[in-house]
Amino acid sequence: MEHRQRAPIPTSITIAALLFLFVPLGLVVLFSFNSTGSLTFPFAGFSMRWYRQIAESPEFRSAVTNSAFVGLVVALVTLVLGTLAAYGLTRASTRWRTPIAVLLFLPLTLPGLFLGLSLLVLFARVEVTLSLATVAIAHLVYVTPYYLLIAVAALQRLDPALEEAGADLGGNGWLVFRRVTLPQVWPVLVSASCLAFALSFDEFIITFFVIGPDSTLPLFIFSTLRRTVDPSVNAISSLLLMITLALFAFAFLLTVRGARSRGLSIEPEALGSGSR
């Protein structure tokens, strides 16, 4: 019996925005299957030649491996550090909470350019050789606040009476966390960790400064873009798009399904507070 009004202006703006967001990306994917190198219509014909071409490139392969390796390390370390931090932030109540929260969320507002430059200067100063390790260090700084946004929201939504009931029934802090808290929030934490992987996998702005002789997928795309108009860029870009979007879709489903199996509303709660 919900009575919803029709709102032609917001509706058309939403549709236009969706087209604006997806048509350019769709075209890149579409032309990655074009049999000629042309980027104009008409579409010449379907072909996988650009994918075959990049699959044979050793630079591309090592870039993908490097990105996946860094992403995996970042996702796992964030899962541990971020979950601990989110738990601490949501369960403590003292005057130290706010400054710590500010520190943990601040990287969100610092442009990557400045973080990248600062880290480069620091690494140069203490004579650390740039490598994939320095990339992972930088990425961890970059993804922590994003992970925390999701994890803190999930832990805050949890009814505090659940943890109190656990403690009241005889569980100490660690047992309550393991047996009461984690079972409620693990789907959200795992999906946030997937998103950390996706963010790291796609990071360019900071990586540009702190990477040594190695390459990652975004760096590989960057140098290809600077060199030539190489049609294989479409295929590389499409692959990068598909990998990050698949990760996101997995994370999204995990969250929605986790909520559903608990009989909660199926709103994508991790994405905003869209309460009815």
Added chain:
Amino acid sequence: MTGSQGSAPRVRLVDVVKRFSDVTALEAVTLDVADGEFVTLLGPSGCGKTTLLRIVAGFERPSEGRVLLGGDDVTAAPPHRRPVNMVFQRPALFPHLDVAANVAFGPRIDGLSKAEIDRVVGEALALVQLDGFQHRRSHELSGGQMQRVALARAIVNRPQVLLLDEPLSALDLKIRLEMESELRRLHREIGGTFIYVTHDQREALALSDRIVVFNHGRIEQIGSPNDVYRRPASPFVARFVGDANVIPVEVSEGGAEPAEVAVGAHRFPAPSVDISGPAWLVLRPEVVRVRPPSGDGSLRGVVQDLSFRGTGHSYRVTVEDVPEPLKAEVSGGEAFAIGATVELTWEPEACRLLPRDPGAD
């Protein structure tokens, strides 16, 4: 503290004070609860009753004072080291576990064997009449059923004290009444000590052996339901427990038998008290009789409002020199119309006099 286990009260609170930054939630509360007793902490929201319960459970620590359970000082013990269990306002069932696993949460921590756990869980569920619900998830239960599971989960450990924090407040009236009699039965059957928190005076009167009335972080009165209702210790208790007319009066002859009190120009008898001067007259609406004016000098007023109550009528009668209209519950009889002049009478022993500070009100 060397109190022997036998004679020590089950729960003893000594001068418990709780401050939240600059707000004082509890002011030096001292209370003993005997073994097997059903004690209700009653008061309006924000009076400190829930804070006190949470202090007994161990979720809050008192700023001052001590908490003793069966003679042992547990003031500093965390919740999981206290032999008490709590039923929360909302059921707070673990949504990732089914009914049986919820109830088994405590026994499992205690390291009971699988067979043992099944047995105690079955017993607990039978006690709350949920046998056969073992494998339901919490979202497949009704509100009343969820609260029963929460009860089973709390009593399965056979706690020394069961704490109940307004466990019925989220339920519909009909289910609430049903659960009340369930709670009375449960208390009889397991014979434990129950501490119950509520703001519903009707619930408190119906359930408890003793009622502790709270206001502004202080105990206003401790007594049996009958005591608290019939002999309220303060105007607050009179108004909060049951309905009451609380009238400012002057006691002219307190020591006399019967005493005489005055409202404006009216004088009437009251039970003997050792008060003279300003006092409060507490009068339950059901002891007030309403009759046509006879001219014998009884209190006279004008009917301002009446409503039909099934068994009778309830009136609000405006009386000269009395600040608020008097309430009267009259069973049977014919109704007086709004605007009619009536006389109000009552038996002198049915009212109660309390001291009044003339400065206030």
Added chain:
Amino acid sequence: MASLAEAPTRTTERAERRRAKPLIATLPAVAWLLAFFAAPLLVFLVYSFLTNELYAVGLPFTLEAYADALTSSLNRTLARNSLVVGLLTASTTVIVGLPIAYWLRFVARRSRLAVLFLITASMFASYLVRIYAWRTVLGSRGLINSALERTGLIDEPLGFLLYSRFAVVVALVHIFLPYVVLVLFAGMGPVSEGLLESARDLGANASLLWRRVLLPIMAAPAFSAFVFVFILSSADYVTPQFLGGKDGVTLGVQIQQNFIAVGNWPLAAATSFLMLLAFVAVYAIGSFALRRLRLHDIRLES
């Protein structure tokens, strides 16, 4: 029993410590950010006061880098470009984002979850791929120009499309719009349908509803979204490199070039901190205005 009286201060302290205990869990993350976020920024700040020599930096401390950064006329032009790019991107995203958030909150029915999914998904679409995509769409041999030529509407490619400030802003809007929509949608979450209905009931039409009810409520979240996008878009250094023409090159590009190509680290550091100072100023002025308008802390009953 005598010990009862002396307990209070100790217990209060202990209670404070007990409530602080969970913060221990934040220590690993805090240590990480102190070492790799706070420390590098401090070192970078120190560098901005060092003297630049050929292929080296050293003492004495000096304000030379700041003087250079502030007096360079090129820097001033580029700073203006950054400012314009940031303002255009931030205002476009917020202006477009508001009706979308409204649609998600109050108009959408079954499609809400799907649209939320799409918008959030596009947030994770690769940054470089977006820039590349817009280069193909806007280029002189790109899709728009070739389509227009084919239909005979134009004879030669529209030059302003690519390598211009326009192209930079379009790509940046594409990058930041999803963030803004999600922030505004979250901000609109506590606004109840009842609130809108009572406004309509009291006679508000759509324009009044926005001006008198929604915009004041949304002022604070819209401002956060605006500042977030303004900072990140005006300091972006990649998009202008690929899509910007003369008026599209920004201070971010200059800082990066100064650092990589010229190797003048103090100058890059000084310029960075001047930019950060400008961001803080924008934030402070905006917060002050919100406070003066009493829009900074509107709490909705839920």
